[in-house]
Amino acid sequence: MRIIFTIQRFDPEKDSSPHFEDFELELPPESRVLDGLVYIKTYLDGSLAFRKSCAHGICGSDAMLIGGEERLACKTLLRDLGAAEGASIRIEPLKGLPVQRDLMVDQERFFSSYRSVKPYLINDGPAGPKERKQSQAEREEIDDATKCILCASCYSACPVIREKNPAFIGPAAVLNAARFVFDSRDKGTAERLPALDRPDGVWACESKFRCTQVCPRGIKVTKSINLTKRKIESLRK
C-alpha cells in the first residue's frame, strides 16, 4: 500500500526548532512501522536518526509516538493503524524527555529514576546451597511487572510528568520497585521508601491510567502503582 510517513525532524547542529518531513513509501500492510523507517534510512535519507535493535518488541529501543500514541515501531503494523491508501502517519519522538535528534530522546532521566528505587533484590540473609523457595502464587504476584522492557512509553504518556510534576519518578520506576516490593524473597522495602514515599514518588501519581493504556507489554502499570501506595500505607500503621 502507498503510505506517507510524516516524521518530526530535528537536528540540533542546524535547526532551531523541529519540523516535519514527508516520506512516501510503498509497503505491504503487514509491514512494521520500523520496516518503513529502515527503508527510508537505507534508500531515501541516511541521516534519519532513530534507535532500533531486536525488531520484535523485546529490547525496548524504538518507542516513539505513532499517530500521537506511544508505541514500539517494531510492534506496530501498518494494518493495525487503520490507515487508508495514501494516508499519512505522524511519527514523533517520545514526550517528556529531551530530543537529541529526530526520533531519539535522551533517556538518562528515565534510567536515573529507575535506578533511584534500588531495582534489585535486597536480601542479606543466607540463601542456602540451592534456590530460595517461592510458591507459584508468590511468583505470580510479580509476573506482570517482570515483563517491563524499560522502553519509556509510560514515562512519555504520563500527564502528571508533563503537566504538573516533572520531578515525578514516573510509572516505570514505581513498577520496577513494585517488582521487588512484592517479591516474597525481597527484604528491601524499607530501603526503597525514601524514593517512593514522597511527593515525587508514588504520591505524584493521579491514576490517569495512560501508562497502562500505552504499555506495549500490556502491563497493568497503574494497578501496580496503586498496590504500592497501599503497601506503603499499610507499613505506616
Add this chain to the structure above:
Amino acid sequence: MQHEYDAVIVGAGGAGLYAALEASGAGRVAVISKLYPVRSHTGTAQGGIGAALGNLEEDKPEWHAFDTIKGGDYLVDQDAAAILAEEAVQAVYDLENMGLPFSRTPDGLIDQRRFGGHTRNFGEAPVRRACYAADRTGHMILQTLYQQCIKNEVDFYNEYFAVDLIMDGPACKGLVVLELATGELHTIRSKAVMLATGGFGRMFKTTSNAYANTGDGLALALRRGVPLEDMEFYQFHPTGIAGMGILITEAVRGEGGVLRNRRGERFMEEYAPKLLDLAPRDLISKAILSELKRGNGMRGDRQIDDYVLLDATKLGKQAVEEKIPDIAEFCRVYLNIDPVTQPIPVQPTAHYGMGGVPTDHNGRVLRGEGRGSYAGLYAAGECACVSVHGANRLGTNSLVDLVVFGRRAGRHIADYIANADMGHVAAGSDSYARDKIGRLKTGKGAHGGAIRETLQKTMMERVGIIRTGEDMRAAVSTVEGLRDQYREARVQDGNAAFNTDLLELLELENLIDLAYVTAHAALRREESRGGHTRDDFPERDDARWLKHSLVKLTDGVPEFSYKDVDTSLFAPKPRVY
C-alpha cells in the same frame, strides 16, 4: 579523549554483565555498549537455561555434557562441555539468589521443561532440564544482571561503539571507541579488554537476530590478526516466523507442540524417530528443507522460502498463556493468528554462530597454532568459541555458555588486573580508526544500504542451510565485489552528533569481513557436520575433518590452520536420534 580503566568490557549482554560483576570488585571496570542498557540481544532468548538441577526427574551434569557433545556432532571440546554442564547448576542457583524470577514447580522449586537434544541417560528420552521464566528467560537474565550492576555501581558507557583494539604484539593495551552522541573518538587504556559483543546473524537475510548483531567484537579482533575459530558452523533455528525470521522458541515443542507438513503429517517421525520434534535444531532445519524440496511445504512449490506449520493447538489455552505468553503475542501481533486454535507458519531462520574468537576455559583469547594466549584480551558469549557448541548448539546452551564462561572470564580478569601493569599506549593509537572514519565521510561511492542487502541475500542463498562448493565459490566472489564497493562507500549524514548512518556503515564493514571468512571456511570444509551441510560432501568425515578451523585475515587474504578437538570423554560415534 583519553580514559584509563583496569578492565574494559565491550558489550552489555549476559556475558559482559556477568564478567563486569565479577571483575568490578577487583578494580575500575567499565562496560562499553553501543546500545542502552537492557537492549542487548540476550534479552530476546526465550525458552530456558539448561542445568541438571533434577527438580522434576533425575538428571546429571554428565548427561548434559554428553548431550552437548553429541548435539555438537562431536566437534565440541569435551573438557569445556564438562565445565559447562557442571557449573551450569551453581550458575542457575546464583541467578535465582540474585533475584531472577524463575517459573516455579508446585513445591516452590525452579521449574524445568524439555528442550531439543536434552536427554536422560545418554539419549534415552527427553529430560526436563531447561530452567525458565515463562518465555522470557533471557530477558530476566539480562535484567537481573543489569540490576546487580546497578547495585555494584558498575560504570557504563552507553552508546559507544568499539572501532579498534590497541594491540602491542601479543598483548592488548586498550580500545578505541566512537561516542555516538558526539562523534568523538575516545582512547581507553586498560590492563584487560573483554569482547562480549554477541552474534552476527545480520549477515543473513532471514534472521532471528537484532539489528545490533553485527559481530563487532569478532571483526575488530580479526582485523588485528586474531584468528577466528569454526566460522563455517552457523545455526539456523528451525522455527522462525515465516517471512520475518522472528524466533518461535523450541519450548513450544518442549511443551508439546509438533511440526506438520501440508499433508498434516508429523514429519519428524521420519527423520528422528526417538526424539521427534525435540531433535537438535540442525536436524530439524534440514528435515524442514527436505520437506520443502519434496513439495510438502504449505505452498508446495518446492522453493526454499516455503514454510511448514508448528502446531501448538494441543497445549490448550492455559498452557499457552502461562508457559509461552510472548509467543502467543508474537503470533497475534505479527501473524494475526491465535496459536491456541491455529498452527503457526514457520521456516528456518539464521540464529547463532557456533564459532568465534577462540578462548581457553577462562575466556583468554588464543593466538592459535599452539602459541598460547594474548595477554589482557578476553572473550565470552556468542562472540567467543571455547568450544562448547561444536558444529551445532543445543537449545538453552547459549545462556549457559554466557553465564558460565562470562563469569569465568570475569573472575580471571579480576585476578589478572590485580597483578598486571597498565600498558603504554602510544600517541596516535586511534589513527587507524580516525583514518577509516575519515575515508567513509569522503567516499565517492554508493550508500551502504544496497551493499548490505546484497550481502544478506547472498549469504542466505549460497552459504545457508544446504551448501555446495559451486554456491560458496560464487558467494566468495560476490563478497569480494562487495568489499571493493565498500571501499568507496560514503556516509550520507554529515553530522558529528548521533550519526547512526556512520555507525551502520562501520557495522557493515564488520559483517562483510565476517561473511567473507565464513564463506571461505565453509568452502574449505569438505564434509557435512552439524550446522554445516554440503550436498557435494554429504557425510561426516572424522578422518579428515575432526578438527577445528582457525582463519586469519592477512591483507584481506584468508589463511587457515587447524587444531585438535578434545575428545577425552566420549569417543565420536554416528549421530542418530
